[in-house]
Amino acid sequence: MADTDPNKPAVPLLNVQIDGEWYQFPKGTRMIEACKQVGREVPHYCYHPKLTSPGNCRMCLVEMGMPPRPKPGEEAPLDAEGKPVIQWMPRPVIACANTVADNMGIRTDSNLTRLCREGVMEFLLINHPLDCPICDQAGECRLQEFSVEHGSGMSRFREEKVKKPKNVDIGPRIRLDDERCIMCSRCIRFCEEIVDDKVLGFTERGSHTTLAVHPGKRLENNYSLNTADICPVGALTSNDFRFQMRVWFLKETESINVDCGTGINVTIHSREGKVYRVTPRENNEVNSCWMPDSHRLSFHSIESPDRLTDPMVRVGATHRQARWKDAYAQIPEALSKLDASQIAIVASARMTNEELFSVKRLAGLLKVAALDVVPRMGESDGYLIAADRNPNTTGAQLVLGVQQPGSQLASIRAGVEAGSIKALLVFGEDLTEAAGWPEESLKKLKFLLAVHTHANPTAAAADVVLPSAAWAEKRGSMINVTGRLQRLSAAIPVPGQARDDWEILRDLTLGLTGSNGVHGVDDVFRLMAAAIPAFNGLSLQKIGNQGIALLETGVRIPLLERERERRAKGMING
């Protein structure tokens, strides 16, 4: 709730009666939000907590009342409990666009409210097609849900339904079905208010009202797929997810996105070990309710044919599949012949804190000083995508102790090319692509270990290749650009013989230390919490699905700043 923020100026609390019970809400709270906070959900279509309220769907009609105004010199009548007696208004009001007032009464379950909802549902369903068996929204459709909860169960409409365009191509990632649209205008408001791309609008009038894109334009901004998320019906659907899987089969796993430093909170939808879609998850400190399309569709690389599924060792010019035991055995054998100064480690800021901590331990055991991660800087898009395209740079700085990511990389490369560094351990990075190393310099190494998810030139040049887990296959924590500690959860199992990164790193250190009491990723976190003061008292469990503000980096997320402004102005309430 908003009123827990200590920086917020004190807002007077108002007494409000909801379904016979008295509660207190800060002034300016929308009636619909007040009802939601006390667990009396009011059905709605057009209202969205992050968007302005046009009040055009009429689904959230509730009965409202105020105490009668007393005559001069008289007191307002009180009931037996000393609370004001409420006089109910004969006509309902919409809960989404009205704010609560002192001593207001709201009935979300009265006869009048029920009749209103049934009437609104009947009107909405008049022109709605019987598309549910082929509609991707079926199963998570508000129209279906409220039709069951509040509809009348039969249609009295005997005339012909209005025909509108179906299967309209309005953008590269979004498909429009105008017959299913209920004119809630959420998508229009999203494009206008959140992503400043006014391409959608209504044409025609009355029951012929049609959602359309502006002539000559397309809905192609990088946030367009959010319109499919907020569409309460199946009017806007994702081309990528179209007809792939029915939503009731999908298992939802709460995790975070790893394509940039923002660490956008996501829900991974998977079935039988395959990810079908990724949707944003609400977190008002990270991504509000949104995520960019580029990040959303990046999950396809998990299933790429390039995935490494078996450990490999070099035999002559090619690689041969090996057992894990044999692949592991080669590593200490090669490293024991070398001096610590001849070994270097390149880790990745795409690894979780637990993995980075294990890398740090391994480096400590090998006494390796040449240790760095590959920086990945781009430009912020001014919304959610951070300039830093590594999801865990802050974690690398804190856990690995790399103050300036990439500062040692040049000296490691020079060492490799000059021959002073003879062995290189690369975790989760392709040095040719990410750091721009030529393949020839990798060939100068005596020993190269590559731990990666996908086949790449670095792995091709490596002596030992170990297949690891992709982001949707592992549990762990990362720290985003603002310093928030967040948690990844495994949605699907790793492919083939691949193993989780923490497990690989544990086994590598096992060769050097013997048993180390690490049996799971939670054990790694426990060791890390004991070693690094910032993590003291924390566990993966305690991070929760909303994360914990761990550090203060001073970085702000532009979209959230604008959202806070709009909230301060009272334009939105959620």
Place this chain on the structure above:
Amino acid sequence: MATKLVERPKLNFFEKIYLSSILHGLALTFGHIVRLFRGKTKVVMQYPEEKWDSNLPEYYRGAPALVTDEHGRERCVACQLCEFICPPRAITITPEEIPNNDPWAKVEKRPKAFEIDMIRCIYCGMCEEVCPEQAIFLRKDYAITGESRAEMVHDKRKLYEIGGVRTGLVNKWNELK
């Protein structure tokens, strides 16, 4: 749960010696013997030379199959509700989009693959009951055999072959919605 005590019936002397029951049973058996020798009762049906097929009731639940309608349209739109409801999880469907040049392009969706594992199928008829498109029906085929597990999986072609054309169904995808 509430318990209900059942009282044992009180038997009189003749009932207690069971003689009357034994005699009654013997009389019944003797009657059967007489009817058998007179050729009135037929005890054994010579399956598979003889079959009960023509006497199967209307509601008989045999192998599930997909049907086409009188317009030659495959009724199934791959909504996957049967896959969801199927208790032994015998059904696997892979949906696809109907291409734009198809006369039934407005239906948008159809099964690319539709497989029923007849080793798993328990002939419960839930798929028929749940189908919103009247596309899957339990036919009277009951002798489903095969020489391998793979042969026992009915694919889309086989399912339409068993199902055939069914007329008189609701045509909700015709021009008049």
